[in-house]
Amino acid sequence: MGTTFLFIGTPEIFMIILIVVMLFGAKRIPEIARGLGQGMRQVKDATNDIKREINESAKQEGIDTDIAKDINKEINEMKDNIDDVTGPIKRSM
Template sequence: MKTHLLFISGPEIFVIILIVVMLFGAKRIPEIARGLGKGMRQIKDATNDIKNEINETAKNQGIDTEFAKDIKKSVEDVKDNIDDFTGPIKRSL
């Protein structure tokens, strides 16, 4: 089974890497990767800050946020039940 990352196959990834090396040079690639890593980290931190702010505001206004956890647990239970039901069918195929 072949897996694709963002619909890109192995040879296409190789060509992209080759182009990046040709454009920026091998010495600058670690610097670029560090910059991308820092940027992704800042985005993740900002997302977490927004989530925390929303939760704090909801708690301060007396809004119950536990319903989302209850819904998630119910969905997981349904998934488990479906897996239990379809497991024998999948194995027989």
């Protein structure tokens, strides 16, 4: 079984790359990748700005923002506990 990424297997990824090379040519691929990278960076920056603004306004209003951290901590602890229980089962199959 091949590697999957977003429900796309390795053969599909190679076909997509082949089609991109055929459509745009090998010379344009770095330019396209650079543009995609810049777009992803802008989305990440915008997301971080929104998070920062929400946290700042929550602190100004006196809302406890640590509750999300506590919930994530509890979820991670539960995942670890489940992994401890199911680990030997997964390895024996």
